[in-house]
Amino acid sequence: MTVTEQAAPARTHASTLKATDVVVEFPVGRGQKVHAVSGVSLEVPPGTTLGILGESGCGKSTIGRALIQLPPPDSGSVRLGDLELTELGSRDLRRARARMQIIMQDPVSALNPRRKVKDLVWEGRSIWGHDGETPKEVLVDDMLRSVGLDPEAVRDKHPHELSGGQCQRVCIARALMMDPEVLICDEPVSSLDVSVQAQILNLLETSARSFGLSMVFIAHDVSVVKNISDQVMVMYLGKACEVVPSDEMHRTSVHPYTRLLLASIPGEPQDHPHAQQVSVELPSPLDPPSGCRFRTRCPIATDRCAAEEPRMREIAPGHTVACHHVAVGAGK
Amino acid sequence: MTAPLLEVDDLHTTFRTPRGAMRAVDGVSLSLAAGETLGIVGESGSGKSVLGRTIMGLITNGPTTEVTGSVRLAGVDVHGVKPAGRRELWGTTVAMVFQDPMTSLNPVKRVGLHLTESLRLHKGLSKGAARERAVELLRQVGIPEPARRAGQYPHELSGGMRQRVVIAMALACDPQLLIADEPTTALDVTVQKQILDLLQSLAERLHMATILVSHDLGTVAGRTDRVAVMYAGRVAESAGTDAVFGTPRHPYSQALIESIPSIESRPHSLLATIEGSPPNMLAPPAGCRFAARCRYAVDRCRVEAPALEPRGAAAGSVVACHFPLTAPLHHQHQEVGA
Amino acid sequence: MPMSELTQPEPPLLEAEPPEAAALAPAAGADAPAARPRRTAVLLGAGLTGAGLALLVVGLLAPLVTVATLVLVLVGLVLAGAGGSRLGRAVAGPGFDLTYWLAMAWLVLLVGVALLAPVLPFAEHEDVASTLLEEPFARPDLASEHPLGTNGFGLDLLARSVYGARSSLLIALSAVVIGTIIGGAVGLLAGYFQKSVDRVVGVLTNSLLAVPPLILLIALATVLEPKLRNIAFSLALLTIPSMVRLARATTMAYANREFVVAARALGATRGRIMLRELLPNVLLPIVSLAIVMISILIVAEASLSFLGLGIQPPAPTWGNMIAEGEGDVFQEHPQVVLVPGAFLFLTVFAFNLVGEKARARWDSRSVKL
CATH class of the missing domain: 3.40.50.300 (P-loop containing nucleotide triphosphate hydrolases)
Structure with missing residues (x-):
């Protein structure tokens, strides 16, 4: 299957997606709360891709869901263009959600097993009503073709008759059918085989361009995130550590945790002074460490890191970092 | 020995x-x-x-x-x-x-x-x-x-x-x-x-x-020390690790290595892909099992299954391909095996 | 054991092959070499079945000693069973399950005969006045006018059993339908909304479960007239709690699936998610439970009738027919109890079997997906 370069005329109708101080907590009983996301801000300008990088439990998927208000954050603001999503009523919220679409990790479970591909792809239009001239069949076939599927072969199939890669293509087709402004991709390739991963990544890359989409791309793999993003936000235990332009991030990033992630890439030499880690135990998100949350694993942590939480500060244009021990200009 | x-x-x-x-x-x-x-x-x-x-x-x-x-x-x-x-x-x-x-x-x-x-x-x-x-x-x-x-x-x-x-x-x-x-x-x-x-x-x-x-x-x-690359139930290539990552001789190994994004590559660059998907193991194709997805395949590959043989390389290195590759891989991936 | 993990055998098929490839590759060489062994299997199966059935007929009809009849019948059944499943496997593939098809055949036959009973040439089943001249407690004789014998009033046992099936099945089916609709809807709502809705539903179902079912039925029977509709209603009450629980649990399992999140992201309303995303997935496990539930309700209805709380004689149900064997009657005329008992046993067995099969098929599918 080739990644199609055709598809709709390039549009830049996307609005800026901006989240400020988003907090998401889940009660787990006995008065305890999981601090999944603790005050994260981000901005995705139209037509660009923000990568969110982190390990399991860092809150990267939670913030992705909070952006489309599923569930809405406990506090903080999410704005799509001029629209404040956290204050919308249920009907307006449903309409606003449809302007952002989400691609999930497990493509098989993201498709209702009892539906056929053509109905799955058409789902969004059937919710909002289809008022165009072109018949459903033509639009569905066109969309299937533009995500690299053969309409004849898959149109009448159920999800369990397709491979994982094909299911992910159907998910992408379903999302693109809504003509969204923002696409949130939550680990879209981590359940796929190596050779299929590249196909899907290419499809997302070309679709984002030809449909004029902004993307939030969430993953744990540094190389994958770097490859598709304009900017990369690194998260650790519900907080953002560093936001860095992706282009040279393997050289310019300075936060000790980002360095640790980079050093964990197989075959990468551990030459950066910050790349070592102290302890291997991940602190519990029920009771995160005081001050800087990474300090328990950080090789350069001091008393100040326990006492005072580092703020995000800009050390180079478009490059912010939350660490007491990084000098301005270090990211050069 | x-x-x-x-x-x-x-x-x-x-x-x-x-x-x-x-x-x-x-x-x-x-x-x-x-x-x-x-x-x-x-x-x-x-x-x-x-x-x-x-x-x-x-x-x-x-x-x-x-x-x-x-x-x-x-x-x-x-x-x-x-x-x-x-x-x-x-x-x-x-x-x-x-x-x-x-x-x-x-x-x-x-x-x-x-x-x-x-x-x-x-x-x-x-x-x-x-x-x-x-x-x-x-x-x-x-x-x-x-x-x-x-x-x-x-x-x-x-x-x-x-x-x-x-x-x-x-x-x-x-x-x-x-x-x-x-x-x-x-x-x-x-x-x-x-x-x-x-x-x-x-x-x-x-x-x-x-x-x-x-x-x-x-x-x-x-x-x-060594790597065996398997495809559809068979070994496609087996050789020293550095050799496989530096100079893969089977087109499948080559394509697999190339399809992984590298931290060195520029953002928004398209990845090399292996088109199609692996064969149905209930009715595997005759000939080389990778032939249908192989960019170098010729008619012979589709009818005659290649044996796993040294085919002119160093001792301990074998490949199941009629036309093994010889050129080292594009530079950006070489450091993976280094 | 360092290898204590060995005790958990992995399924042999570790990785599913992609279906798209399956579609591309023709099923090569599947037919030609298999043809000859298949023909022998068909012949062998047919031969065995024929021999078994012949033995069965001889055993039942020939005037032999009881022991000889028993032996012939048993051997005949075993042979016919073995032959039948061989034949089925040869014709329909290795997945063929003879008992399942026999159970289905029995259910179809029973429902068909029960529906057509008024137009079929059965002997009298209910009107005692018209059977004054018939022989009471006639022995079963397949060749006679009363193939399965008569009861104390000379009423035909076959006819009574078939008419009994009419009321038993009608009551059980309508009770299950009512229970499934109410229980399924309540469970779906509880599973989807959770929180306070779920808590209220939980209290209600738990209190319903806390009352012993037989006592509940007896209490209802004393208050309500023993009419078909009322019995169906009381039995439906019994099925609701388990239906609610299954529907609730299944809904909750699906409500967190990513396709529900995807539907919400598309802007779907709650009603649409419940009806179009969740209901189709919750329905199959519910229906398979409902089939098993039918058999439970048939037994419950029979128990009620046996206690005299159900349909009143002389109108036949399997329960009140069995009750006619009270006292010495059963010792002298076992057919009075054995005939309705056999109907009851076969029907309950068949519904259980079909229900289990449905559950295995539909539930494992949903787990896999």
């Missing part, structure tokens, strides 16, 4: 399914010397996990399974001996580490008990001696405060710690061969590296042969 520790000869593992015979492993031969490390790489459905389990003797002839060919492990025919003989091999000669550490541990048994049980059974240690050895093993796999950890239950440990415990269990009776089946797939990236480092250093220190089975090329890069 002494006989190799492991000798696999023309091994076939076939599952009888309602839809027909599925040849999961279809004619694999390999050998491994004592202390040597081998990586087996392939995508899902390539038969790599089935191969590992067949070598171990976990998959044997049965009502729905047929195993032909031979597996000789330290001189013992794994599929020729009685089940009791096979059990004797497990732990003392060969041990296995699985993907999900939680399913390998009994949730109601303390960590220490997992280790002491087998020590007392296989090695006849006394209760106190077994306990001492268990703590020593936990220390050996890099668990801090091993004495305290031995008294904890598996759910009190993190994923990485659990996998260390599983590795300690596998080491308990000093096996000569350790088969690690996707040992880090369930773990976080920063922990993956630690576990792989641990396995590597243990193998060196204990002079233990290791087979590392993985779908992730990065896992085996630079960590094993």
Whole structure:
């Protein structure tokens, strides 16, 4: 299957997606709360891709869901263009959600097993009503073709008759059918085989361009995130550590945790002074460490890191970092 | 030269399914010397996990399974001996580490008990001696405060710690061969590296042969002496690790390595892809199994299955391709194997 | 054991092969070599079945000693069973399950005969006045006018059993339908909304479960007239709690699936998610439970009638027919109890079998997906 370069005329109708101080907590009983996301801000300008990088439990998927208000954050603001999503009523919220679409990790479970591909792809239009001239069949076939599927072969199939890669293509087709402004991709390739991963990544890359989409791309793999993003936000235990332009991030990033992630890439030499880690135990998100949350694993942590939480500060244009021990200009 | 520790000869593992015979492993031969490390790489459905389990003797002839060919492990025919003989091999000669550490541990048994049980059974240690050895093993796999950890239950440990415990269990009776089946797939990236480092250093220190089975090329890069790339039940290429990553000779190995995004590549660059998907193992194609997806395939590839042969390369390097590649890979991926 | 993980055998098919490839590759060489062994299997199966059935007929009809009849019948059944499943496997593939098809055949036959009973030439089943001249307690004789014998009033046992099936099945089916609709809807709502809705529903179902079913039925029977509609209603009450629980649990399992999140992201309303995303997935496990539930309710209805709390004689149900064997009657005329008992046993057995099969098929599918 080739990644199609055709598809709709390039549009830049996307609005800026901006989240400020988003907090998401889940009660787990006995008065305890999981601090999944603790005050994260981000901005995705139209037509660009923000990568969110982190390990399991860092809150990267939670913030992705909070952006489309599923569930809405406990506090903080999410704005799509001029629209404040956290204050919308249920009907307006449903309409606003449809302007952002989400691609999930497990493509098989993201498709209702009892539906056929053509109905799955058409789902969004059937919710909002289809008022165009072109018949459903033509639009569905066109969309299937533009995500690299053969309409004849898959149109009448159920999800369990397709491979994982094909299911992910159907998910992408379903999302693109809504003509969204923002696409949130939550680990879209981590359940796929190596050779299929590249196909899907290419499809997302070309679709984002030809449909004029902004993307939030969430993953744990540094190389994958770097490859598709304009900017990369690194998260650790519900907080953002560093936001860095992706282009040279393997050289310019300075936060000790980002360095640790980079050093964990197989075959990468551990030459950066910050790349070592102290302890291997991940602190519990029920009771995160005081001050800087990474300090328990950080090789350069001091008393100040326990006492005072580092703020995000800009050390180079478009490059912010939350660490007491990084000098301005270090990211050069 | 002494006989190799492991000798696999023309091994076939076939599952009888309602839809027909599925040849999961279809004619694999390999050998491994004592202390040597081998990586087996392939995508899902390539038969790599089935191969590992067949070598171990976990998959044997049965009502729905047929195993032909031979597996000789330290001189013992794994599929020729009685089940009791096979059990004797497990732990003392060969041990296995699985993907999900939680399913390998009994949730109601303390960590220490997992280790002491087998020590007392296989090695006849006394209760106190077994306990001492268990703590020593936990220390050996890099668990801090091993004495305290031995008294904890598996759910009190993190994923990485659990996998260390599983590795300690596998080491308990000093096996000569350790088969690690996707040992880090369930773990976080920063922990993956630690576990792989641990396995590597243990193998060196204990002079233990290791087979590392993985779908992730990065896992085996630079960590094993040799790599066998599997595709659709067969070995496509087997050679020294540096050779496979630097100058892959099978088009599949080449395409697989190229399709992984590199940290060095520019953002928004398109990746090389392997079009299509692996063949249906219930009715595999005649000829080379990769032919349908191969960018170099000619008519001969579709009718005549290539044998796994040296084809002019250095000793110990074999490839199953009529037209093996010779040029080194594009520079950006070379450092992966370095 | 260092290899304690060995005790958990992995399924042999570790990795599913991609279906798209399955579609591309023709099922090569599947037919030609298999043809000859298949023909022998068909012949062998047919032969065995024929021999078994012949033995069965001889055993039942020939005037032999009881022991000889028994032996012939048993051997005949075993042979016919073995032959039948061989034949079925050869014709329909290795997945063929003879008992399942026999159970289905029995249910179809029973429902068909019960529906057509008024137009079929059965002897009298209810009107005692018209059977004054018939022989009471006639022995079963397949060749006679009363193939399965008569009861104390000379009423035909076959006819009574068939008419009994009419009321038993009608009551059980309508009770299950009512229970499934109410229980399924309540469970779906509880599973989807959770929180306070779920808590209220939980209290209600638990209190319903806390009352012993037989006592509940007896209490209802004393208050309500023993009419078909009322019995169906009381039995439906029994099915509701388990239906609610299954529907609730299944809904909750699906409500967190990613396709529900995807539907919400598309802007779907709650009603649409419940009806179009969740209901189709919850329905199959519910229906398979409902089939098993039918058999439970048939037994419950029979128990009620046996106690005299159900349909009143002389109108036949399997329960009150069995009750006619009270006292010495059963010892002298076992057919009075054995005939309705056999109907009851076969029907309950068949519904259970079909229900289990449905559950295995539909539930494992949903787990796999």
